[in-house]
Amino acid sequence: MAPRLTGKPASCSAARSGDAILHTHSGAAVTSAWDLRWRPVRTLEASGTTAATRGRSGDRSTTRTATLRWAPVANLQATADWSRSSDLRSSNTTQAVNGREIVSVHLLALLTRRLQVDAALGVAERGTPRENRQGSVTLTWAFGR
Numbered sequence: 001m002a003p004r005l006t007g008k009p010a011s012c013s014a015a016r017s018g019d020a021i022l023h024t025h026s027g028a029a030v031t032s033a034w035d036l037r038w039r040p041v042r043t044l045e046a047s048g049t050t051a052a053t054r055g056r057s058g059d060r061s062t063t064r065t066a067t068l069r070w071a072p073v074a075n076l077q078a079t080a081d082w083s084r085s086s087d088l089r090s091s092n093t094t095q096a097v098n099g100r101e102i103v104s105v106h107l108l109a110l111l112t113r114r115l116q117v118d119a120a121l122g123v124a125e126r127g128t129p130r131e132n133r134q135g136s137v138t139l140t141w142a143f144g145r
Contacts (some may be wrong), residue, residue, distance in 0.1 A: 003118070006073070007121075012069045013020045015052045030053070030054050031051065031052070031053045031054075031101070032051065032052050032053075033049065033050065033051040033052075034049065034050050034051075035047070035048075035049045036048050036049070037136065038054045043070060043071050043072050044068075044069070044070050045067075045068075045069045046066070046067070046068050046069075047066070047067045047069075048064070048065065048066045048067070049063075049064070049065045050062065050063070050065075050086070051063045051064075060086075061085065061086050061087040062085070063083065063084070063085040063086075063087070064083070064084050064085075065081070065082065065083045065084075066081070066082045066083075067079065067080070067081050067082075068080045075109060075110035075111075076107075076108070076109050076110070077108045077109075078106070078107050078108075079107075079108075080103075080105050080106075081102070081103070081104045081105075081106075082101075082102070082103050083100075083101070083102045083103075084099065084100070084102075085099055085100045085101075087099060087100070100116045100124065100125065100138075101124065101125060101126065102122060102123070102124045103122065103123050103124075103126065104120060104122030104123075105120070105121050105122070106119070106120045106121070107119045113142070114141055114142040114143075115135065115139065115140070115141055115142075116140040116142075117138070117139055117140075118136075118137070118138040118139075118140070119135075119136070119137045119138075120134075120135065120136050120137075121133075121134075121135045122134050122135070
């Protein structure tokens, strides 16, 4: 059975941590984050987060995510996710990659008491030379009772 969505109609939270929470000075590492969740109806939930980090060296990165989850009935759930990060990553064998964007869609359906289908499709770095697509479909058959 697919999980049911529960919780408040809307909520928002914020957090900040680091060496200098109130007074950011040079050399301090600070992370700030916002989380927003909205549930206009029992079967639909939207959420979004944004987080910003500044390391001791002054390097900054941000990550933003958005999720939409729809569960119209107990045995069907669809989820769409988006994420964008500005992190600068590099390694000895590749060039520096400035940021990353990922989009995915996921469907989970209980077709019968014993048969479940789980399908997912995602793309990272859409429209760039680093574009990567991935998809999967899994059928699960429950044996026994």
